[in-house]
Each structure stands twice: as structure tokens, then as C-alpha cells.
Amino acid sequence: MIVCICNSISSRVIEDYARRGLGVDALRADFGLASNCGQCLTHALDMIDEVQAQQGARQGERYAGAQRIIALAQA
Numbered sequence: 001m002i003v004c005i006c007n008s009i010s011s012r013v014i015e016d017y018a019r020r021g022l023g024v025d026a027l028r029a030d031f032g033l034a035s036n037c038g039q040c041l042t043h044a045l046d047m048i049d050e051v052q053a054q055q056g057a058r059q060g061e062r063y064a065g066a067q068r069i070i071a072l073a074q075a
């Protein structure tokens with residue numbers, strides 16, 4: 001799906017950047033996200049937040065798993 005119509009930036013590109021910890025600034029620098037009409041900005045921000053929140057949750061799960069392993073090893 002195209003998120004930024006002015007610059008033909010797809011949701012796939014935005015999600016890929018978000019997974020790599022990059023945000024609107026990098027997308028603007030590389031592709032011109034939100035540099036024309038700006039209509040895409042809110043949607044792009046929401047997508048980035050969602051992807052990074054999911055990654056944060058997974059990292060939290062990995063951390064909790066590591067804590068359980070350490071506790072078992074110390075028991």
C-alpha cells in the first residue's frame with residue numbers, strides 16, 4: 001500500500017525502516033516522506049510506532065526469558 005502518494009513511498013518501506021530503528025527523519029532524508037503535502041505524516045508515524053512497539057514487546061519477552069534462565073542457573 002502506498003502511504004505517501006506524493007513520493008510513492010510504500011508501507012513496506014516504512015515498516016522496514018521502523019524495524020531498523022529508523023523513523024520519519026530518515027524516511028524524509030532518503031525518500032522525501034511528508035515533504036510535500038504532509039498528508040502521510042500521521043499514518044507513517046502510527047506505522048512506525050506500531051512496528052517499534054511490537055519490537056519492544058518482543059525484546060521484553062526475550063529479556064524476561066533470559067531472566068528466567070539466569071534464575072534457574074543460580075538456583
Ligand code: FES
Pocket residue numbers: 003004005006007033034035036037038039040041
Ligand atoms: S502524501 Fe506524503 S507528502 Fe504528500
